[in-house]
Amino acid sequence: MSDIRIRVDNKTYVLAHDTAQSHHAIADLDFIVHPHQFVCLVGPSGCGKTTLLNMIAGLDRHYEGRIDMGPAGKNPSIGYVFQSPRLLPWLSVRQNIEVVFAHTPPTGLIDSLLESMQLLDAQQQYPERLSLGMQRRVSIIRAFAINPDILLMDEPFVSLDAPTARQVRSLLYSLWLKRPHTVLFVTHDLREAIALADRLIFLSPSPMRVLSDIEVPIARDQRHDESRIERFRERLLQNHPEINGLL
Numbered sequence: 001m002s003d004i005r006i007r008v009d010n011k012t013y014v015l016a017h018d019t020a021q022s023h024h025a026i027a028d029l030d031f032i033v034h035p036h037q038f039v040c041l042v043g044p045s046g047c048g049k050t051t052l053l054n055m056i057a058g059l060d061r062h063y064e065g066r067i068d069m070g071p072a073g074k075n076p077s078i079g080y081v082f083q084s085p086r087l088l089p090w091l092s093v094r095q096n097i098e099v100v101f102a103h104t105p106p107t108g109l110i111d112s113l114l115e116s117m118q119l120l121d122a123q124q125q126y127p128e129r130l131s132l133g134m135q136r137r138v139s140i141i142r143a144f145a146i147n148p149d150i151l152l153m154d155e156p157f158v159s160l161d162a163p164t165a166r167q168v169r170s171l172l173y174s175l176w177l178k179r180p181h182t183v184l185f186v187t188h189d190l191r192e193a194i195a196l197a198d199r200l201i202f203l204s205p206s207p208m209r210v211l212s213d214i215e216v217p218i219a220r221d222q223r224h225d226e227s228r229i230e231r232f233r234e235r236l237l238q239n240h241p242e243i244n245g246l247l
């Protein structure tokens with residue numbers, strides 16, 4: 001796995017019903033993600049974060065620029081946790097995970113992922129019976145299951161109540177420590193970003209570009225310490241006035 005280089009010179013949405021009107025979503029955005037890094041993208045609502053993830057996932061190719069994801073000729077595998085869990089309602093939890101495999105998955109893999117997300121007992125249930133927190137845990141497993149080169153996560157804890165968000169975040173974190181994939185994780189929550197990330201990339205309102213790119217210096221075994229997270233957050237806001245208005 002090599003560095004991922006994201007360079008978007010221009011992304012403009014032309015409104016279909018009125019081609020004279022357009023929205024300049026992204027301009028001169030440039031950053032590199034190193035293998036196995038956990039990078040949080042933090043920016044105001046509507047600045048273009050989902051647009052960027054869709055471009056990296058190859059779902060949107062209408063832009064000027066380049067996204068290089070490793071050696072030419074090799075298509076990287078991408079896991080994508082969308083804002084809504086997007087489970088198939090006619091399949092059980094286990095089948096929703098099995099469906100992402102082109103071939104039979106390695107023995108024990110699905111069981112170990114279900115166990116890591118505390119979902120072994122719910123594996124035969126259908127999505128309509130699951131709480132939102134459980135559905136989100138299934139969608140996280142589904143993205144991890146293919147062992148992707150890059151994992152895109154678009155506010156995976158949004159609209160969960162605070163204790164559930166904390167629980168799912170801590171399960172995700174333990175899973176990532178065991179399987180440290182390269183992650184691009186979108187969030188509005190600065191404490192959450194500090195608790196999870198190696199690096200924080202702050203993004204401007206549209207047209208979106210990088211405002212600040214900051215390493216999180218807190219050791220991995222100290223991330224459970226909320227007072228440390230809070231101290232770093234306060235220092236960050238003091239030393240980087242440009243990010244104050246974003247959150």
Ligand SMILES: Nc1ncnc2c1ncn2[C@@H]1O[C@H](COP(=O)(O)OP(=O)(O)OP(=O)(O)O)[C@@H](O)[C@H]1O
Nearest residue numbers: 013014015023025044045046047048049050051052
């Ligand atoms: N298909 C589209 N056609 C026209 N404009 C669009 C389209 N998709 C998104 N936009 C606009 O592009 C901008 C960026 O949208 P995007 O969903 O990427 O923002 P975001 O940062 O992910 O927002 P949020 O944090 O609220 O999820 C918004 O102004 C949005 O209205």
